[in-house]
Amino acid sequence: MELSYLSILVFLPAIGAALVAFIPGLSAGVIKRMAAVASFIPLALAIALFAAFDRSPAAAGLIQFEEKLPWIGPLNAYYHLGVDGLSLPLLLLTALLGFLAVLISWKVNLRVREYFAWLLLLETSILGVFASLDLLLFFIFWEIEVIPMYFLISIWGTGRREYSATKYVIYTLFGSAFMLAGILAMFFTTGSLSMVDISQQGLGMAQSVMRPAPIFLLLIIAFAVKLPVFPLHTWLPDAHTDAPTAVSVMLAGVLIKMGGYGMIRLPLSFFPDVARQYAQFLVALAIIGVLYGAAVTMRQTDVKRMVAYSSISHMGYVLLGIFALGQVSLTGAALQMFSHGVVTGLMFALAGLIIHNIHERNLNKLGGLARQAPVMAVVFSIAGLASLGLPTTSGFAAEFLVFVGSFTSTAFPGIQVYTLLGVLGVVVTAGYILWMVQRVFYGPVKEEFNGVKDADALEKVYTFVLVAVIMLVGIYPAILTDVIRLGVSPVVGLLGG
Amino acid sequence: MNLLLLMPELVLVAFAIAVVLLDLAVSNKRSLGVISLVGIVISGGVSIALWGGSYPAIFNNMMAVDNFALFFKLLFLGVAFLIILASADYVHRMERFQGEYYAMVLLATLGAMLMAATADLISIYIALELTSISLYALVGFLKDPRSSEASLKYLLLGAISSAVLLYGMALVFGFTGETQLGAIAASIQSASLTSSPALLLGVLLMVAGFGFKIAAVPFQMWVPDVYEGAPTPITGYLSVASKAAGFAVIMRVFFTAFGAPQLSLDWGLIFAVLAVISMTIGNVAAIPQANIKRMMGYSSVAQAGYLMIGLAVMGVSPVTEVLGRSGVIFFLASYALTNIGAFIAIIAISNRVQSDLIADFAGMGKRAPLVALGLSLFLISLIGMPPAAGFMAKVYIFNAAVQHGLIWLVVIAVVNSVISAYYYLRVVRVMWFGEPVSGERVPSTASLRLALTLSALGVLFIGIAPGPVMRLAEIAARMFAF
Numbered sequence: 010m011e012l013s014y015l016s017i018l019v020f021l022p023a024i025g026a027a028l029v030a031f032i033p034g035l036s037a038g039v040i041k042r043m044a045a046v047a048s049f050i051p052l053a054l055a056i057a058l059f060a061a062f063d064r065s066p067a068a069a070g071l072i073q074f075e076e077k078l079p080w081i082g083p084l085n086a087y088y089h090l091g092v093d094g095l096s097l098p099l100l101l102l103t104a105l106l107g108f109l110a111v112l113i114s115w116k117v118n119l120r121v122r123e124y125f126a127w128l129l130l131l132e133t134s135i136l137g138v139f140a141s142l143d144l145l146l147f148f149i150f151w152e153i154e155v156i157p158m159y160f161l162i163s164i165w166g167t168g169r170r171e172y173s174a175t176k177y178v179i180y181t182l183f184g185s186a187f188m189l190a191g192i193l194a195m196f197f198t199t200g201s202l203s204m205v206d207i208s209q210q211g212l213g214m215a216q217s218v219m220r221p222a223p224i225f226l227l228l229i230i231a232f233a234v235k236l237p238v239f240p241l242h243t244w245l246p247d248a249h250t251d252a253p254t255a256v257s258v259m260l261a262g263v264l265i266k267m268g269g270y271g272m273i274r275l276p277l278s279f280f281p282d283v284a285r286q287y288a289q290f291l292v293a294l295a296i297i298g299v300l301y302g303a304a305v306t307m308r309q310t311d312v313k314r315m316v317a318y319s320s321i322s323h324m325g326y327v328l329l330g331i332f333a334l335g336q337v338s339l340t341g342a343a344l345q346m347f348s349h350g351v352v353t354g355l356m357f358a359l360a361g362l363i364i365h366n367i368h369e370r371n372l373n374k375l376g377g378l379a380r381q382a383p384v385m386a387v388v389f390s391i392a393g394l395a396s397l398g399l400p401t402t403s404g405f406a407a408e409f410l411v412f413v414g415s416f417t418s419t420a421f422p423g424i425q426v427y428t429l430l431g432v433l434g435v436v437v438t439a440g441y442i443l444w445m446v447q448r449v450f451y452g453p454v455k456e457e458f459n460g461v462k463d464a465d466a467l468e469k470v471y472t473f474v475l476v477a478v479i480m481l482v483g484i485y486p487a488i489l490t491d492v493i494r495l496g497v498s499p500v501v502g503l504l505g506g
Numbered sequence: 507m508n509l510l511l512l513m514p515e516l517v518l519v520a521f522a523i524a525v526v527l528l529d530l531a532v533s534n535k536r537s538l539g540v541i542s543l544v545g546i547v548i549s550g551g552v553s554i555a556l557w558g559g560s561y562p563a564i565f566n567n568m569m570a571v572d573n574f575a576l577f578f579k580l581l582f583l584g585v586a587f588l589i590i591l592a593s594a595d596y597v598h599r600m601e602r603f604q605g606e607y608y609a610m611v612l613l614a615t616l617g618a619m620l621m622a623a624t625a626d627l628i629s630i631y632i633a634l635e636l637t638s639i640s641l642y643a644l645v646g647f648l649k650d651p652r653s654s655e656a657s658l659k660y661l662l663l664g665a666i667s668s669a670v671l672l673y674g675m676a677l678v679f680g681f682t683g684e685t686q687l688g689a690i691a692a693s694i695q696s697a698s699l700t701s702s703p704a705l706l707l708g709v710l711l712m713v714a715g716f717g718f719k720i721a722a723v724p725f726q727m728w729v730p731d732v733y734e735g736a737p738t739p740i741t742g743y744l745s746v747a748s749k750a751a752g753f754a755v756i757m758r759v760f761f762t763a764f765g766a767p768q769l770s771l772d773w774g775l776i777f778a779v780l781a782v783i784s785m786t787i788g789n790v791a792a793i794p795q796a797n798i799k800r801m802m803g804y805s806s807v808a809q810a811g812y813l814m815i816g817l818a819v820m821g822v823s824p825v826t827e828v829l830g831r832s833g834v835i836f837f838l839a840s841y842a843l844t845n846i847g848a849f850i851a852i853i854a855i856s857n858r859v860q861s862d863l864i865a866d867f868a869g870m871g872k873r874a875p876l877v878a879l880g881l882s883l884f885l886i887s888l889i890g891m892p893p894a895a896g897f898m899a900k901v902y903i904f905n906a907a908v909q910h911g912l913i914w915l916v917v918i919a920v921v922n923s924v925i926s927a928y929y930y931l932r933v934v935r936v937m938w939f940g941e942p943v944s945g946e947r948v949p950s951t952a953s954l955r956l957a958l959t960l961s962a963l964g965v966l967f968i969g970i971a972p973g974p975v976m977r978l979a980e981i982a983a984r985m986f987a988f
Binding site for chain 1: 832886889891892893897898900901902904905908909913916917920921923924927928931935938939971972973976977980
């Protein structure tokens, strides 16, 4: 019998969380080391799975490393895990950021035991979302994520943390309430909870006729809250800004990707025809998100809030890529999710470093730090350039694919106009990123920042790792797109294009 | 043979009497609790032995010994077991009447068990009164002004509701000439009474009477005051056993006696409407509550609303579908564990800080971490979030509703669940983020810890692997002797 790699990968952090939480008398240092181990093994496993993943064209649409056990008989639910080209990169990303988040949290000294327990539990729930193939299991992981998030933001956050945490929870629960209704409707229509079966056999297995459009909309709303799609985005700036650094990294890095992933996996794969009808509407929302997000980012003075708003803009590209409904655009969207995860993860890590080391988060009061903190300046600049999509960074590859894909898409007439408007967003992005880098690191050197600490050894390690990933994907995107393609092509096949 | 099948109840009667008598003789009152627990375990063992068999109805079709009844008997016994464990720390407040307290709990449980089994209007009424009268007394056991007021209020409103119920029963009897449920159904069928307005009035009055028991809006007025005034273990008992018994009776009566298609559509709609207003009003009214027992009171009103979705489903297609019934049964089992657990945790905390105010739960995450963790789990379960039992309960019952085309009802219910998150999470927030008034630990006794652990494990088990309990619920829902 084969080892259940995916189960181990998903549940190791949770086991770590339980150990950290319940073994009495652990010192803070031991807890941190345990957390590092409990999140490093999943990372190593994820890399191994990524390497072992069958990339041959024949594997398109196949689920690999599958595990399936009967779980709840009366509901026909299975404990069903597996990955394909769509979920594997995100699983890898989660494992990577999950491990780095532990390193980023190394200086946390408040209620250490609880903090790392929640952080590890958070990782398990996100890994579970990307690995599950059963709708009920997927939903459970999706919901569980809220609980650690709530505690992490409320206890270890800053600013109006309790307000932000509550807002986050209420938004998420509203979204998932709609999702639950949608999932039950799917179950009623098809008698199955298996994502694979439903998307492959479609509504052909329908036992009764329930109109697909309402179910599609229920599911879309749920994921739109998470992605987030304008106008459901207002939880994001608050939650990202007030969360502790490592949690912002997880939130921007992988949590919001659950929205994009879910959209492709559920509504798009289940209801390709309905998706076609609503494509124009959703692409329009995507472009509004891109431009509105970019415009609002311009106006921010808080370094974390700025990065947060830029996420809204960047997630607009994901939505654009998804609902351009083409092979290239969908590949771009999936790559953009990975790329944004790494880039924004890095930016939040650096924003956290700035706030921690310099005790100042207002962009107008910062300045000239390139002299005093050169390492941070260089790394931040690279992250910024990746964020605005400079060639040789991952951002370029992803955005390029999205734009080419949507420009050549046949989803609906006139998508080219939308695409061009979207490209405009890149220009604005370049503006605010460069302006931000300039305001923080360049300009006259300020006396009061003399003697601030630059990144220490540990901080160099995790920022350099992220930079390396950004460059690797930027220079050789095929390392990911070869995998993504296998996951995207069956979806495109369903869409009939 | 009849008496043999009645063994679970007879055991309980014997132990109730024994406890009262022993109370005169023994000085260590703690042993009375232990004896009660022994009685419950024996009665439960007998019930388990009877499970799965197909027995004839006993006493001239007055009582059924089917899996449905046995499931509920076990449920009530389990609840009583946990409540008595949780009371051990509490009864010292009622120095003189500990024996009576335990005996009353046993008798109330006996009444609830009979309610789940009886299949005749007369015995239903008697069983209901047995439970109610025991509970009237138990609510007033603290003998302070608030407790006495609660007891009086409960008695008066309870008496009115019993009268309404009796009037409804009288109308049904008048039109059908029968009191036995199966015979009523036959009579309705043969005399084609399904659209008779007078019979419908009788049904409506019975809904009102039972509605009081399950605390459905608009029959919930007694809930906040009684919940607040009663001794906390009894509040927990009320919120679970009394409600579950009400639902058991409703399911048997409405399904068996009023299961005719035309008629059931009518009461199905009534329950759908009651479900919507119960969950909405319960959730909205719970938000501003400062006292946790009052909040739990309104929460239990809202939970009754979710439960009634299952009844509405039964009305939609009563004959073929067991989904609605098994949905209600499974929900009740999850809810019972969850709510009892929550009340045990509340007892553990409020008994020590001498306050039921939510504000006084501040900092319990530091002062009593395990109890606070448990209470958080139960509250999350009440919201209906995984990995707790409440989530599976909602999925299961909502699924039944979607299968019958009641998706509008499900959408209202899920939105309600989100509203409820606000007030449940407020307690969690206060416990974990509030500043404690003192750094002093809040200790809890071994029996409380045991009760808390049992219910927490149960909630997690049902939440993660609900299959076995769902199957039991399905068996119970299917095996209806009438």
